[in-house]
Amino acid sequence: MNNRSFHPESLMMTHGYKPELSEGAIKCPIFQTSTFVFKSAEEGKAFFEVAYGQREKEPNEELGLIYSRLNNPDLQILEERLCLWDEADECAVFESGMSAISTVMLEFLRPGDIMLYSKPVYGGTDHFINKVLPQYGIKGIGFTSEQTKEEILDLVKKDKGNIKLIYVETPANPTNALFDLELCRDVADSISTDDQDVVVCVDNTYMGPLWQHPLKHGADLIVYSATKYIGGHSDLIAGAVLGKSKYMTRVRTLRTFLGNMAGPWTGWLLMRSLETLKVRMTQQATNTVEVAKYLQTHPKVEKVYYLGNLEAGSRQHDIFKKQLKCAGAMISFDIKGGEKEAFKFLNSLKLMKLAVSLGSTESLAEHPATMTHSDVSLEDRELLGISERLVRLSIGVEHFQDIIWDIEQALEQV
Numbered sequence: 001m002n003n004r005s006f007h008p009e010s011l012m013m014t015h016g017y018k019p020e021l022s023e024g025a026i027k028c029p030i031f032q033t034s035t036f037v038f039k040s041a042e043e044g045k046a047f048f049e050v051a052y053g054q055r056e057k058e059p060n061e062e063l064g065l066i067y068s069r070l071n072n073p074d075l076q077i078l079e080e081r082l083c084l085w086d087e088a089d090e091c092a093v094f095e096s097g098m099s100a101i102s103t104v105m106l107e108f109l110r111p112g113d114i115m116l117y118s119k120p121v122y123g124g125t126d127h128f129i130n131k132v133l134p135q136y137g138i139k140g141i142g143f144t145s146e147q148t149k150e151e152i153l154d155l156v157k158k159d160k161g162n163i164k165l166i167y168v169e170t171p172a173n174p175t176n177a178l179f180d181l182e183l184c185r186d187v188a189d190s191i192s193t194d195d196q197d198v199v200v201c202v203d204n205t206y207m208g209p210l211w212q213h214p215l216k217h218g219a220d221l222i223v224y225s226a227t228k229y230i231g232g233h234s235d236l237i238a239g240a241v242l243g244k245s246k247y248m249t250r251v252r253t254l255r256t257f258l259g260n261m262a263g264p265w266t267g268w269l270l271m272r273s274l275e276t277l278k279v280r281m282t283q284q285a286t287n288t289v290e291v292a293k294y295l296q297t298h299p300k301v302e303k304v305y306y307l308g309n310l311e312a313g314s315r316q317h318d319i320f321k322k323q324l325k326c327a328g329a330m331i332s333f334d335i336k337g338g339e340k341e342a343f344k345f346l347n348s349l350k351l352m353k354l355a356v357s358l359g360s361t362e363s364l365a366e367h368p369a370t371m372t373h374s375d376v377s378l379e380d381r382e383l384l385g386i387s388e389r390l391v392r393l394s395i396g397v398e399h400f401q402d403i404i405w406d407i408e409q410a411l412e413q414v
């Protein structure tokens with residue numbers, strides 16, 4: 001009875017923080033400082049040797065604090081806490097989800113390389129893959145959730161040797177399409193060679209870090225927009241990358257030189273948010289069950305995209321059972337009609353806010369085709385079901401009856 005490995009939610013208030021180093025303060029203060037004083041020149045030299053990878057850490061040596069672009073207590077403690085949920089070796093926190101994602105892509109891809117990526121992905125990610133990376137001679141090849149391992153391998157049979165990264169967003173934003181991570185691992189393994197690993201990176205923003213743990217299903221790295229559930233209050237922008245040490249060392253080094261780490265104030269806000277992560281997400285998911293039930297039978301609703309409604313026996317349902325612990329709190333639906341009807345609904349909401357972003361305490365509604373995904377090619381939008389009828393909801397922590405009341409009165413206006 002002397003030892004117990006506590007659940008992550010029990011450790012979010014204390015893990016990695018030593019009050020005696022901060023005048024006994026129960027909460028980690030905000031270390032609003034650019035640089036840290038060395039006790040001696042020898043100490044400064046030793047810290048730099050480790051930070052710049054000139055030598056390995058000694059068995060009991062901790063990397064000392066140097067300069068807030070390299071490390072800062074608000075980020076280090078936050079990173080240790082984030083690792084607990086996904087059981088990751090290491091974590092690096094970024095100034096935004098996009099900076100986390102673009103740093104991973106820039107680290108693992110070089111001119112001439114190809115990235116396989118799941119479609120659809122978040123609009124900003126789609127833009128980076130299809131508009132920015134090609135300028136550096138890097139090509140993206142997309143695959144959908146319906147394709148099999150053989151079909152995916154067939155897409156790349158000519159240029160197998162150039163694939164360096166498989167990037168997967170699951171569930172996909174905004175359709176909730178699920179991708180099989182073990183299948184992605186299989187694809188990566190079958191094109192990896194003795195001297196070149198193909199890295200699998202998963203955007204876990206929709207389900208993590210509570211309900212999906214990609215590292216257990218073969219992923220090497222996880223990226224988050226911490227702006228969403230992890231931050232959870234629509235009051236900050238941040239991102240994170242987690243995963244295996246051998247890859248995280250590379251990600252952290254590029255972060256040091258791009259200088260896109262989060263600041264101490266953002267780190268502090270995220271630690272505050274992590275304390276309530278589980279209660280928030282659990283309440284949001286419970287509310288969403290009720291909202292889905294309501295939408296399912298509404299005569300003005302054509303189709304509901306919710307992970308709790310997947311047909312038993314379907315491939316999507318099999319992936320759900322294997323990979324996810326919960327149906328989550330994101331729900332989309334096709335309204336009968338088109339843009340006009342969707343806009344009328346959105347303009348009539350009284351409690352829910354009309355805004356992009358997701359995962360926050362307040363419920364949000366938006367129109368992917370003209371907002372978050374307006375930059376995705378028309379061809380891909382049609383292929384993936386991002387039509388003018390589609391409305392996306394992020395369910396918050398309000399009383400579910402109030403949310404349903406709001407949806408009902410807005411649908412009446414249509």
Ligand SMILES: *Cc1c(COP(=O)(O)O)cnc(C)c1O
Nearest residue numbers: 096097098122173205225227238
């Ligand atoms: C919002 C979002 C991003 C981008 O994150 P930012 O914090 O806005 O930079 C990436 N992926 C997904 C799934 C998102 O929802």
